[in-house]
Amino acid sequence: MASVENAPDAGTVAVVGTGTMGQGIAQVALVAGHRVRLHDVAPGRAEQAAGAVTARLDRLVAKGRMTAAERDAAAGRLHAAEELGDLADAGLVVEAVLEDLGAKQLLFEALESVVADTCLLATNTSSLSVTAIAGALRRPGRFVGLHFFNPAPLLPLVEVVSGHATDEATAVRAGELAAAWGKTPVRCTDTPGFIVNRVARPFYAEAFRLLEERAADPATLDAVLRESGGFRMGPFELTDLIGQDVNEAVTRSVWEAFFQDPKFTPSLAQRRLVEAGRLGRKSGHGWFPHGEAAGEAAGNAERPAPHTAPRHPAPRQVTVHGSLGPAAVLPELLADAGIGVVPADASHTGLTVHADEGYLVLPGGARLRLADGRAPAPGEIHFDLALDYRTATRIALGCADDVSEADRAAAAGLFQALGKQVSVIEPVPGLVVARTVAMLADLAADAVARGVAGEADVDTAMRLGVNYPRGPLEWCDALGAGWAASVLRGLHGAYPTGRYAPSQGLLRRSGPAGGQS
Known part of the structure; x- marks a missing residue:
C-alpha cells in the first residue's frame, strides 16, 4: 500500500x-x-x-x-x-x-x-x-x-x-x-477559439477591413474605438502589444477551424505586416513605430495622431425626426448645450417617420443619422455609435459626397459643442463602432445559440479576458438586438459575402421581426 x-x-x-x-x-x-x-x-x-x-x-x-x-x-x-x-x-x-x-x-x-x-x-x-x-x-x-x-x-x-x-x-x-x-x-x-478568441475576432477584423478600404488610418480608428466605443485599447495598438504574428496566427487558426467561414476571414493587411517582419513592440515596428530596437519602450518613438476635425461653430438649432434609437439621448444633450432642438411636425412635412428611422436635420438640409449598416444616402451624414454619448470624447462622421461643406462643418460643430472631438472618415457602411459592436453581438449570440457557453459566461469572459467595457450580449440588449440585426442586414447588403449575414442566434434574440424595419 x-x-x-x-x-x-x-x-x-x-x-x-x-x-x-x-x-x-x-x-x-x-x-x-x-x-x-x-x-x-x-x-x-x-x-x-x-x-x-x-x-x-x-x-x-x-x-x-x-x-x-x-x-x-x-x-x-x-x-x-x-x-x-x-x-x-x-x-x-x-x-x-x-x-x-x-x-x-x-x-x-x-x-x-x-x-x-x-x-x-x-x-x-x-x-x-x-x-x-x-x-x-x-x-x-x-x-x-x-x-x-x-x-x-x-x-x-x-x-x-x-x-x-x-x-x-x-x-x-x-x-x-x-x-x-x-x-x-x-x-x-x-469550439475553435473557445469563448474569448472566437467572439473577439471582429474587434480586430473590422478595423483591419476599414483600413484596407482606406476609411481611415490606424491611429484614427484606434481613437474612435477607444474614445467613442469605450474600449481600453484600439485594435492596432493592442495587436502591436500582443504581436502581429501571434494575433494573425490565432485569427488564421480560428478561420481554418471553421472551414474558412467568411465571418472569420483574416486580414491581408495584417498578413503583409507579418511578412515584412513588423511584429509590433517586440520588433520595434508594427502598425506604429515603437523605437528602432526591439523591446524599446513605445513612448520613445513618435506616434501618429488621430485625424481630428478643426473647430467649427455649432448650428443654432436642429430639427429632430422620430427616435434616434441608441442615440436617443442626443436631443437632450444638445438642448443642455444651448442648441435649439425643434421636433418635426409630421403633418407639415408630409413624412411618415418610423421609430427606427430617426434623424436630425441640419440648417442646410442635410440629415444626420446614426450609422445603420448602409452607406450614407444622398444628403446624409452618418455619426457613429458611442458606448455613452454623455461621456464619449470623440465621434466619427461619414458624409455622402453631395453634402455641402457648410453642413459638414455644422455636423462637426454640433458634436464639438457637446465636448467631443470629431474624426471625419470615409462614408463606409456602419462606420467604426457600430459595425464592430454589431458583429461582436452577432458572434456572441451565435456562440450561445450553439451551446458553446451560457450568456453570463460569454459576457464575463469578454469583460475579464479582453477588458471590453460591456459584455457583448449585455451591450446587444442595451442597444436592442433588432438594432444590431438591422445594422448587419445593411452591411450584408453592402458586402453580400455572408460575412455580415446576421446569425440565427441574433435573429431569435431580436424577436419575431428579426430586426427588420
Missing part, C-alpha cells in the same frame, strides 16, 4: 512546460497553497524555471503583496521534476508546452502511465482542440481545458473547456479549483 506521502493528492499540482505561461500557472498554484512540481523535457530547464518562479515571489515580497514567511513557505513547496515519473503523486497536471497537437498527445499518453486514475489532466492550449488532444487517451473523461490568460498571476479569467468526452464532474472540479485559486472560471464547450 502506498504511503500517505506518496499517494495521489489534489494538493499537488504538476505543471509541464516552463515557459512564461507555465511559470505563471505554477505561481498561481503556489500562492494558493499547493505543492507544485515543474517539469520540462529539456534537461535543467525545470530547475531554471523554479528559480525564476522564486524570483517572482521575491518581487511580490518587495511590493508588499506577500510576506517573507509566506514566500519561504511557497518556495518550500516548489520542486523541479527532472523525470516525468516524479509527477506520480499529482492530483492535477496542467500542460503548457508548445502548441503542437502531436507533442501534446504524446505527453498525455505518457502521463496516463504515471499518474493515478483520479488525477485531473488539463491543457492550457489556446488554439488546439481539447477533444483532439484527449483523443488517444484511455480515460478521456478526466481531461479538460484550463485556458489561463497571460500573465496568469494577474488576469482573473480561466476558460474551463469541456472536450467531447470530458466528464461533467471533471469540468466542475476543474472550475472549483480555478475559483479556489482566486480566478473567475467560465465554462464552455470545445
Whole structure:
C-alpha cells in the first residue's frame, strides 16, 4: 500500500512546460497553497524555471503583496521534476508546452502511465482542440481545458473547456479549483477559439477591413474605438502589444477551424505586416513605430495622431425626426448645450417617420443619422455609435459626397459643442463602432445559440479576458438586438459575402421581426 506521502493528492499540482505561461500557472498554484512540481523535457530547464518562479515571489515580497514567511513557505513547496515519473503523486497536471497537437498527445499518453486514475489532466492550449488532444487517451473523461490568460498571476479569467468526452464532474472540479485559486472560471464547450478568441475576432477584423478600404488610418480608428466605443485599447495598438504574428496566427487558426467561414476571414493587411517582419513592440515596428530596437519602450518613438476635425461653430438649432434609437439621448444633450432642438411636425412635412428611422436635420438640409449598416444616402451624414454619448470624447462622421461643406462643418460643430472631438472618415457602411459592436453581438449570440457557453459566461469572459467595457450580449440588449440585426442586414447588403449575414442566434434574440424595419 502506498504511503500517505506518496499517494495521489489534489494538493499537488504538476505543471509541464516552463515557459512564461507555465511559470505563471505554477505561481498561481503556489500562492494558493499547493505543492507544485515543474517539469520540462529539456534537461535543467525545470530547475531554471523554479528559480525564476522564486524570483517572482521575491518581487511580490518587495511590493508588499506577500510576506517573507509566506514566500519561504511557497518556495518550500516548489520542486523541479527532472523525470516525468516524479509527477506520480499529482492530483492535477496542467500542460503548457508548445502548441503542437502531436507533442501534446504524446505527453498525455505518457502521463496516463504515471499518474493515478483520479488525477485531473488539463491543457492550457489556446488554439488546439481539447477533444483532439484527449483523443488517444484511455480515460478521456478526466481531461479538460484550463485556458489561463497571460500573465496568469494577474488576469482573473480561466476558460474551463469541456472536450467531447470530458466528464461533467471533471469540468466542475476543474472550475472549483480555478475559483479556489482566486480566478473567475467560465465554462464552455470545445469550439475553435473557445469563448474569448472566437467572439473577439471582429474587434480586430473590422478595423483591419476599414483600413484596407482606406476609411481611415490606424491611429484614427484606434481613437474612435477607444474614445467613442469605450474600449481600453484600439485594435492596432493592442495587436502591436500582443504581436502581429501571434494575433494573425490565432485569427488564421480560428478561420481554418471553421472551414474558412467568411465571418472569420483574416486580414491581408495584417498578413503583409507579418511578412515584412513588423511584429509590433517586440520588433520595434508594427502598425506604429515603437523605437528602432526591439523591446524599446513605445513612448520613445513618435506616434501618429488621430485625424481630428478643426473647430467649427455649432448650428443654432436642429430639427429632430422620430427616435434616434441608441442615440436617443442626443436631443437632450444638445438642448443642455444651448442648441435649439425643434421636433418635426409630421403633418407639415408630409413624412411618415418610423421609430427606427430617426434623424436630425441640419440648417442646410442635410440629415444626420446614426450609422445603420448602409452607406450614407444622398444628403446624409452618418455619426457613429458611442458606448455613452454623455461621456464619449470623440465621434466619427461619414458624409455622402453631395453634402455641402457648410453642413459638414455644422455636423462637426454640433458634436464639438457637446465636448467631443470629431474624426471625419470615409462614408463606409456602419462606420467604426457600430459595425464592430454589431458583429461582436452577432458572434456572441451565435456562440450561445450553439451551446458553446451560457450568456453570463460569454459576457464575463469578454469583460475579464479582453477588458471590453460591456459584455457583448449585455451591450446587444442595451442597444436592442433588432438594432444590431438591422445594422448587419445593411452591411450584408453592402458586402453580400455572408460575412455580415446576421446569425440565427441574433435573429431569435431580436424577436419575431428579426430586426427588420
